[in-house]
Amino acid sequence: MNVSLNELMGALAKAAIGAGWPHGPARDFAEAAACTDAPDWAAIVSMLERPAPQISGGLLTNAPAILSMPSAVDMVQATGQRVTLGGDDFAGLAAGYARARGHIAMRKEADGAVTFAPGEEGPVRPATRFELPDDIWTALNRLAVRSYVASNEQSRISGAGAGLLDND
Amino acid sequence: MAEPETPTRPAEAALRSPDHVMRLSRMGASFPTRLSFTRSLIRQLAREGASVTRPVWEMNDQGYGRAVYAVDLSGHTYSLIAFSNALDPSQRTDRVIAEAWDTGFALFDGVPEKDDLDRLQQNVPRQEAGRCSQRELVLSRANKSVRLFQHVVERLSEGRQPDVAMVDQIGYLMRTTAVYGNGKFGIADRGDIRDRPGMAHPFRAEMLTVWLIREFTHDLAEHVARCRAPERAVGLSDPIKRHLGIGNSTGLGMAPFLVNHPILLNNWMLVRETALARVLAVAGADDATQNAFVTLLARARNHLEDWNVADERQQARIVMLRSEATELGAVIGAGALRNAKPWARLMATAADWSEEAQEFLVALMLEVHGDLIDGLTDCMSAPPVPGLNAAMKLSELQALLEKHYGWALAVDFEQEGAKAQFWYTSEDKAEPRLGLRDEEDGADKEHPLDIARQVQSLSRAIVDAGPDQSVAEFLLARPDQRLMVQRAQAAPSHPYMEIRDNLIGRDCLPIDMLRCKLAFFGATRFDPRSDRWTRITLFQGAPTRHDLSDIDWSFPVMGA
Known part of the structure; x- marks a missing residue:
């Protein structure tokens, strides 16, 4: 399926929100995915489907990539120091986070870890068109629907503040 | 050797404070101005001497079929592709939940071939359920104003013009119920066209689409009338054509847009407020400007007289505004424009008037200062959102x-x-x-x-x-x-990026956000149907493709 950038980012962000992630990381995730070269879409979607941790203060440990990667990029930007993340093998997406933020370089280590470090290149403007497998599109929409509210007769009539027929 | 002349920035008074401007009640009193997107589009088309052709018109006698309108804008050709279908009245709703419409439209990048038309005929009438391509820039649909469309066809087929009062009361033959841009349902992303000449302005492709849809609605009514009575039918008169804009039904989707695009909102507001600050700094009004303002005010007061809505809150505000506009006329008649700093003084005079009257005055003052402010419209689009500053303490x-x-x-x-x-x-x-x-x-x-x-x-x-x-x-x-x-x-x-009110409070009226955004589009005849739904009219009074020129068509009045 051939989709536009806006469509892709909207679907990714909604899917992330539907999967239970906060809005801010969800938007960063969408931007990073759009900035990823040759994305592994199945891996990206599977990342969303992991249970989101409870966020109630205190440092996150073993944070999933959708939370740890933007924070790693933040730390490099704030301190100028390298940050290495082990665990999940999401190097492609990690590169997307680095490219979307700009002035951050990303290197994949031999053990599968990724290292973020200060870099030269500014933020990358993503492509405006993407080929997405149909099943990925379906999976994203399936997750996105979880962020929608079930409709009923009352909300159908009052929620939008408009009537149901306009034959005048 | 003389130094090259450096462009001087016009003097500016202080900007109005965001605490003053960015309140829901004031945003909900917004009027379209010459900075609005419909206005800047028409100016550009007129400046370029754009001409519109209609290379395809394949309509049956009932007005069902397809058509193409092509126009050149800043070196690129864009084509409106229109599909018109029979629609069961039980399906005619302006809501997003609709699944069928009287008409469907796409703005095509270039001139479509027959294959493109055939492909789009399978998809555009289905709207969200169909699929478009990167060659399409906008996807839209519109439903007939059943009463007026039938009346106009009937009258034209009898060799008569439609009833002027009815034309004035309704104001359009069709109303759009969605105008999708920026990549929706497979169409081109805004990033594909934003760097093109003529397309940098916000919603430029969408406004071009709507203006061409208006042309289509005129042609469609005339076509059906001619098919009904080939010997007797007449076309719409030029004044009626001009007064027939295109309607639009709009709901809550517009409100989140403003909150979710804070940089864009800031830039729209900042441009309008900068324009106002320039006008308020003007030392004196010459005779031509004074006369233009007096003429405009007279027309605008007539426009207000014709603006009546069912919504009690808005109707009460209109009635109050009429009274305040009369007062404004008296102030002008007493020579207010001959004073030093006349515009700043007028604003000071209006300080005790309703917000509706103050924003009305802003629109009038901007209107007669095109040379001073029109260039600001180049600053209304938004750069990428600034990145996070992670080092901030x-x-x-x-x-x-x-x-x-x-x-x-x-x-x-x-x-x-x-x-x-x-x-x-x-x-x-x-x-x-x-x-x-x-x-x-x-x-x-x-x-x-x-x-x-x-x-x-x-x-x-x-x-x-x-x-x-x-x-x-x-x-x-x-x-x-x-x-x-x-x-x-x-x-x-970005001082104007936030709406400075509690948007989840019981008193929050989404209609105020809708009106603000629609005013930037250029909407007139704001006609609330509830606190979260409105109808408006776009391009009423605007030049048609047959008389494209850079005229002042603000505050349109039938026959003016």
Whole structure:
């Protein structure tokens, strides 16, 4: 399926929100995915489907990539120091986070870890068109629907503040 | 040798404060101005001497079929592709939940071949259920104003012009119920065209589409009339054509747009306020400007007389505005424009008038100063959203909140009704809706339009974390605050980016946000159908393709 950038980012962000992630990381995730070269879409979607941790203060440990990667990029930007993340093998997406933020370089280590470090290149403007497998599109929409509210007769009539027929 | 002349920036008075401008009640009193997107489009088309052709017109006698209109704009050809279908009245709704429409449209990049038309004929009439390509820039649909369309066809087929009062009362033959741009349903992303000459302005492709749809509606009514009575039928007169704009039905989707595009909102507002500041700094009004203002005010007062709506709140405001416009006329008649700094004095005079009257006056004053302000429309699009500053200390972030979000920190969310509403997306075709928190399910899926509440939450979290942490350290522990942190960091350089009211309070009226956005589009005849739904008219009074010129068509009046 051939989709536009806006469509892709909207679907990714909604899917992330539907999967239970906060809005801010969800938007960063969408931007990073759009900035990823040759994305592994199945891996990206599977990342969303992991249970989101409870966020109630205190440092996150073993944070999933959708939370740890933007924070790693933040730390490099704030301190100028390298940050290495082990665990999940999401190097492609990690590169997307680095490219979307700009002035951050990303290197994949031999053990599968990724290292973020200060870099030269500014933020990358993503492509405006993407080929997405149909099943990925379906999976994203399936997750996105979880962020929608079930409709009923009352909300159908009052929620939008408009009537149901306009034959005048 | 003389130094090259440096362009001088016009003098500017102080900008109106965001605390004054960015309140819902004032935004809900917005009027279209010459900075509005419909106006800047027509100016550009006229400046370029654009001509519109109609290379395809394949319509049956009932007016069902397809058509193509092509226009050159700044070196590129764009084509409106129109499909007209029979529609069962039981399906005619302006809501997003509709599944069929009288007409469907696409703005095509270039001139379509037959294969393109055939492909789009399978998809455009289905709208969201179809699929478009990167060659399409806009996807839209419109339903007939059944009463007026039938009346116009009947009259034209009898060799007569339609009833002027009816034309004036309704104002359009069709109303659009969605105008999708920026990549929706497979069409081209805005990034594909934003760097093109003529396409940098916000919603430029969408406004071009709507203007061409208006042409189509005129042609369609004339076509059906001619088919009905080939010997007797006449075409629409030029004044009636001009007065027939294109309607639009708009709901809640517009409100989240303003909150979710804060930089864009800032730039629109900043341009309008800068334009006003330039006008307020003008030392004196020459005779030509004075005369233009007097003529415009007279027309605008007539426009107000013709503007009547069923909504009681808005009708009361219109009645008040008429009275204040009369007062304005008296002030002008007493020689106010012959004073030094006449526009600043007029604004001072209006300080006690309603917000509706003040914003009406702003629109009038801007209208007669095109040379001074029109160039500002080049600054209304938005660059990429500024990135996060992860190195910022929380002490600095807290100070920033206190300086720029005092209005938000002052909201008392413990008060009854302060959290009464929540914004959400319905599973019903993803229609944006507003719910009552204490009465309806779904608040757990609320959209983050509660900016004031988020600011307070962030402020409390900063206190808990301590002032010495960096934003990076803070967000490691509080990823739920990332959205608001990034937003707040943009505030110092974007003073008009926030609507300075509690958007989930019981008193929040989404219609105020709708009117503000629609005014920037250029909408007239604001006609609320509830506190979250409105009809408006676009391009009423605007030149048609047959008489394209750079004229003042603000505050349109039938026959003027």
